[in-house]
Amino acid sequence: MKRNHLIVSTAVFLLLCSSLSGCNDRSEANVSEQRTAVSTKIQGKTMGTFYAVNVVGGYKGGESALTELAENCFKKICDEISTFDKNAELAKFNDFKSTEPYEISSDLSKIIQDTVYQGRRIDEATDITVGPLVNLWGFGINKRNDSAPTEEQIAEAKKLVGFDKFEIRFEGEKSYLIKKDPDVRLDLSTVGEGLGADAVAEELIKQGYKDFMVNVAGASRSYGVNAEGRKWKLGIEDPTSPTPKLFVPICALDKAVTTAGSYRNFFKDEKSGTVYSHAIDPKTGYPVSHKTLSVTVISDSAFEADALDTGLLVLGADKTLEWGEKNNYPLATIEYKDGKPVLRHTKQFEPYLKCGSENKEK
Numbered sequence: 615m616k617r618n619h620l621i622v623s624t625a626v627f628l629l630l631c632s633s634l635s636g637c638n639d640r641s642e643a644n645v646s647e648q649r650t651a652v653s654t655k656i657q658g659k660t661m662g663t664f665y666a667v668n669v670v671g672g673y674k675g676g677e678s679a680l681t682e683l684a685e686n687c688f689k690k691i692c693d694e695i696s697t698f699d700k701n702a703e704l705a706k707f708n709d710f711k712s713t714e715p716y717e718i719s720s721d722l723s724k725i726i727q728d729t730v731y732q733g734r735r736i737d738e739a740t741d742i743t744v745g746p747l748v749n750l751w752g753f754g755i756n757k758r759n760d761s762a763p764t765e766e767q768i769a770e771a772k773k774l775v776g777f778d779k780f781e782i783r784f785e786g787e788k789s790y791l792i793k794k795d796p797d798v799r800l801d802l803s804t805v806g807e808g809l810g811a812d813a814v815a816e817e818l819i820k821q822g823y824k825d826f827m828v829n830v831a832g833a834s835r836s837y838g839v840n841a842e843g844r845k846w847k848l849g850i851e852d853p854t855s856p857t858p859k860l861f862v863p864i865c866a867l868d869k870a871v872t873t874a875g876s877y878r879n880f881f882k883d884e885k886s887g888t889v890y891s892h893a894i895d896p897k898t899g900y901p902v903s904h905k906t907l908s909v910t911v912i913s914d915s916a917f918e919a920d921a922l923d924t925g926l927l928v929l930g931a932d933k934t935l936e937w938g939e940k941n942n943y944p945l946a947t948i949e950y951k952d953g954k955p956v957l958r959h960t961k962q963f964e965p966y967l968k969c970g971s972e973n974k975e976k
């Protein structure tokens with residue numbers, strides 16, 4: 615079994631888009647007249663993936679202070695929701711083999727409640743009880759197997775999956791999680807990047823910064839303009855390309871943008887040749903195998919977009935677009951059709967595709 619360890623996602627493209635002519639449409643501007651503002655740019659690793667922050671006009675204290683800000687934000691999130699660090703709050707709850715109430719912090723309680731709320735909006739396709747399936751399929755902390763799990767193993771793990779498998783109880787100010795079975799395990803990995811992008815963005819806004827971009831792998835928050843005074847552009851990746859390649863440029867227009875894809879984090883069962891994605895359908899217990907390769911969601915918060923995108927990927931392009939139109943959401947999907955990637959989107963997504971000059975200047 616081979617697993618793709620290259621967990622890069624739109625992040626790589628967001629970086630490329632700030633320097634490549636194809637992304638920035640420099641051809642439409644008089645390059646010699648452009649003034650490029652000073653920026654503080656940092657990048658690093660968090661949550662098993664990459665992050666990048668770009669503050670136009672410069673960050674007080676420079677790169678080291680900006681790195682400290684970002685990494686403090688990420689550390690708080692990792693300490694709360696990581697299932698890869700046994701000392702994180704969620705990992706400790708997962709290891710608590712009991713159906714007795716387990717007290718959790720108000721911050722973790724809020725993340726869980728909000729993620730459950732988003733999951734319910736999309737037919738419980740984002741389901742944080744997928745933990746046992748995530749581990750079984752080799753996308754969690756468990757040692758990876760040599761082949762896909764058996765039907766029996768999947769059926770066994772599925773008994774622990776479902777919104778009814780845990781409860782949040784409140785007593786005064788305190789929150790408690792209660793497992794219906796001691797082996798229930800929650801997995802909040804799907805919202806980690808969105809939470810990270812929001813946390814850094816909100817801190818920058820609080821400090822008065824107006825022009826910046828934050829991205830944590832497939833989740834981004836951008837505000838204002840880039841160093842050339844133009845609205846930020848991002849790229850949705852071509853999910854069929856083995857290396858990061860722009861498929862379609864989009865303007866973020868001060869919103870959060872996240873993309874869930876089935877094409878970067880996967881493993882191939884060498885015996886059968888089957889490729890398994892890390893997006894798992896909680897209803898079947900299997901990784902998604904349909905032709906929808908990615909779903910991009912635009913929202914006010916990266917958390918919300920991130921909580922929706924994996925579930926929508928599970929539902930597939932048709933249901934995603936139907937849900938988006940009904941709920942007035944800017945959404946785009948890429949499917950594999952007739953040997954090539956095909957983009958479809960809701961009508962609410964259209965303004966984000968219009969990165970022409972009329973939309974570009976602030």
Ligand code: FAD
Pocket residue numbers: 621623660661662663691692695696697698739740741742744748753801802803804805806807831832873874875879892893894895896920923924925928
């Ligand atoms: P998304 O599509 O946003 O999420 C996919 C992930 O969500 C899956 O990997 C699975 O965990 C879960 N999931 C799958 N299906 C569903 C579903 N239907 N509903 C809900 N959830 C689902 N990885 C490492 O290798 N090493 C680390 O040290 C590490 N630390 C981490 C710390 C934190 C705090 C977090 C949040 C993640 C960490 N990861 C780590 C995980 C890794 O980076 C994940 O691959 C990443 O979080 C998944 O995000 P994504 O955007 O790639 O995919």
